[in-house]
Amino acid sequence: MPLIGLDWGSTRLRAMRLGAGGEVLELRESGAGASTLHGRADEFVAALDALVADWHALPxxxxxxGMVGSQHGWRELPYADCPADASTLMRLSLNVDWRGRPVRLLPGLRCTTAAGAPDLMRGEETQVLGALQQAPALAEQACLVLPGTHSKWARVQGGRVTGFTTQMTGELFAVLRQHSVLGRLMPAPTQDARETRDAHEAFNEGVAAARDHGDAGLPHQLFSVRSLGLAGRIAPPDLAEYLSGLLIGHELRAGLAWRAQSGLGAAPLRLIGEPALCARYAQGLALFGAADTPVLSNTAPAGLWRLAQEGGL
Structure with missing residues (x-):
């Protein structure tokens, strides 16, 4: 059977029409993310109609x-506890109604950090399963990194997600650039701002500062974004790159330490996500000695296909 897959995040809705072999036949997206729909079932139905009403009659x-199953989603689903695999997620899935047609919602994942706090994900688990579908050798043991607003570092063992850790790197960058004193020296972003040699070096300098002097603490090092600009050491157009490198560098420092503590120091390391952002993480990882980290992009369709197979859909 063909499949309609929905990757419904907080800010975007991505709809995929998959063929009988799991191939993507058509992809559409809109800005009707779950956080914009106020948790009302009728608004989720309307958002789906606005994007793919013509798919309603397809087999x-x-x-x-994703966040469609969250507290502010179409209907809230409980998290599945780690360790978890595709069958775990399908057991906790449930149907909602799209004008007489069932839509099966998937739960997210939950684990407990070393500090005893809960850690959560919704949507990334499907990308992880898609990566295992595309590269089955990773199922035995791997560390998978999903950069984003809330980056995830996932531990895979024996085909199951056995744990993960979240870093709010992307959101911190946006907040600090837009709403802190650090952003006052930075000009408005332009499309080619990250392609200059100086910008490249500023990013690397930020990563190296986190790598070599991260013990000084991120709050202390953040002020250097301002002081380096005021001292003329980094030009204003490149300060955002330095800030990005500093934040990603701290994430990589912590994430690689977590990877080693999780017993995955020798296990494969892979990046999953949007190619341009993954390229920046690969650039940073190279400065930590992890050169040529492979990237898997757009694994959500493969993950949804694997889940549909597991659930006998």
Whole structure:
């Protein structure tokens, strides 16, 4: 059977029409993210109609992952506890109604950090399963990094997600640039701002500062974004790159330490996500000695296909 897959995040809705072999036949997206729809079922139905009303009559199941199953989603689903695999997620899935047609919602994942606090993900688990579908050798043991607003570092062992850790790197960058004193020296972003040699070096300098002097603490090092600009050491157009490198560098420092503590120091390391952002993480990882880290992009369709197979849909 073909499949309609929905990757429904907080800010974006991505709808995929998959063929009988799991191939992506058509991809559409809109800005009707779950956080914009106030948790009202009728608004989720309307958002789906606005994007793919013509798909309603097509054959096959409809499977949805992401924030659509959150507290402010179409319907809230409990998290599945780690360790978890595709069968775990499908057991906790449930249907909602799209004008007489069922839409199967998937739960997210939950684990407990070393500090005893809960850690959560919704949507990234489907990307992880898609990566295992595309590269089955990773299922035995791997560390998978999913950069983003809230970056995830996932531990895979025996085909199951056994734990993960979250870093709010992307959101911190946006908040600090837009709403802190650090952003006052930075000009408005332009499309080619990150492509200059000086910008490249500023990013590397930020990563190296986190790598070599991270013990000084991120709050202390953040002020250097301002002081380096005021001292003329880094030009204003490149300060955002230095800030990005500093934040990503601290994430990499902590994430690689978590990877080693999790017993995955020798296990494969992979990046999953949008190619341009993953390229920046690969650039930073190279400065930490992890050169040529492979990137897997757009693994959500493969993950949804694997889940549909597991659930007998």
């Amino acid at each position: 096959g199941p409809v499977l949805a992952c």
